[in-house]
Amino acid sequence: MVKICCIGAGYVGGPTMAMIALKCPDIEVAVVDISVPRIAAWNSETLPIFEPGLDEVVKTCRGKNLFFSTDVERHVAEADIVFVSVNTPTKTRGLGAGKAADLTYWESAARMIADVSKSDKIVVEKSTVPVKTAEAIEKILSHNNKGVSFQILSNPEFLAEGTAVEDLKAPDRVLIGGRETPAGRQAVEALKAVYAHWVPEDRILTTNLWSAELSKLAANAFLAQRISSINAMSALCEATGADVAEVAYAIGKDSRIGSRFLNASVGFGGSCFQKDILNLVYICECNGLIDVANYWKQVVQINDYQKSRFVQRVVSSMFNTVSGKKVAVLGFAFKKDTGDTRETPAIDVCNGLLGDKALLSIYDPQVTEQQIRRDLSMNKFDWDHPQHLQPLNLNDSVNSVQVVKDAYEATKDAHGLCILTEWDEFRKLDYQKIYDQMQKPAFVFDGRNVTNVEELRKIGFIVYSIGKPLDAWVKDLPSSA
């Protein structure tokens, strides 16, 4: 029986390995992690991540051919194929700080693999890593002195959170990069055979190592660039009276552009877009490609602009101050159908409003109060370390934040309401009831375009919705400081 071990039981390691176990009953899969609570949660009734459909997949295989364990070394030693899916945060200090990937966790995993291995292994990069990481990992692995040989493959993951199970069941493509040597090709074939249990062969792409590593960064950069492009247009729509949803629909009808991923928003979030683009920028700079680096940097800059533009709209609309005013925040996760808050635009928007001394009342159906308080206190990039290693200093402004159990409680007596995540339930709220219990004038700031602006205006709200024709009240106010 082929044995697979995956180091890192996170948003990628957990679901991808569960899918391999489900589709390959002849393979034994162990997912290991240094985090004891995380592994305990994977072995419990309440999984550590919320992902539609995942409970069922895990419960079907757990204890049969899928195991979660903290016994990292034993499972690595026994495995034929070792996936590494650990954190690759942005460096906060030293060379490349604020841009380059911090490979500390990867390096320690590689050193441990080298130390404990007694049989040949295929080592698979599942984490998103800078181009040429495989070369560095090979160097570390080659220090194993027990005559063990390692083949390193790049097999980046393209799943999106909230749709991970569907993405893994029917991926657009699986990408495998390997060395162009007989042993390298053999390793590629071995991994291909795993995916071939359920992925059609024409969707399994094989390339050299560097193409696979770079394709992952390029895919995220292209996706994020589409969002920054439509968000840049949203500012122009507000200035001209165009409607960004109509513009997106019109351009998306061109089959060369395509209709997906053109929803204007308060900004993209998530653990990877910003981190991977900054990493790409750093690689370009290291290769002397300054113009290329600056091009990609703009994607992140427009995203920051979009978030601060939103805060300015809120503050300027509410008579230039939100100090002491209750503002309801609906949605904190970085997108719907996930409890993940990593790099969520809600953090920057909430911190912007707290900076102006707003009294925030936050509701999200999947994010805990503890998580929200941690996020609002965390330094930039600290979130991307294993949770037990994250520094935690709750700051004072977070004391004025209330976290509540539903949208009606959040909006009671509020002056304004900000929608920051596109949860389906926010489309169906009783906005008349909300209006009746809010202070007047009552403001709605829809950062996800989930509300019907005309209906809200009929109720009596003053409404700002990203990229939509402006309310007469908002139109006459400055759009940026």
Ligand SMILES: NC(=O)C1=CN([C@@H]2O[C@H](COP(=O)(O)OP(=O)(O)OC[C@H]3O[C@@H](n4cnc5c(N)ncnc54)[C@H](O)[C@@H]3O)[C@@H](O)[C@H]2O)C=CC1
């Ligand atoms: N979250 C996502 O949707 C996607 C993430 N990625 C990439 O996958 C990688 C992992 O991301 P996530 O799963 O989201 O991160 P995560 O933070 O959810 O999981 C990483 C896990 O690795 C563990 N870990 C760190 N060092 C370890 C070590 N030496 N030994 C054992 N366990 C260790 C941590 O405790 C943590 O549980 C990152 O490189 C990310 O860029 C790629 C595609 C999608």
Ligand SMILES: O=C(O)[C@H]1O[C@H](OP(=O)(O)OP(=O)(O)OC[C@H]2O[C@@H](n3ccc(=O)[nH]c3=O)[C@H](O)[C@@H]2O)[C@H](O)[C@@H](O)[C@@H]1O
């Ligand atoms: O490498 C990764 O981590 C993953 O990053 C993204 O997946 P994810 O971040 O989970 O979610 P997306 O659906 O891509 O959304 C990212 C952000 O963009 C925002 N978004 C997305 C689409 C859109 O049209 N508008 C928009 O503002 C979302 O609300 C969210 O904040 C990619 O879609 C995955 O292919 C990739 O594997």
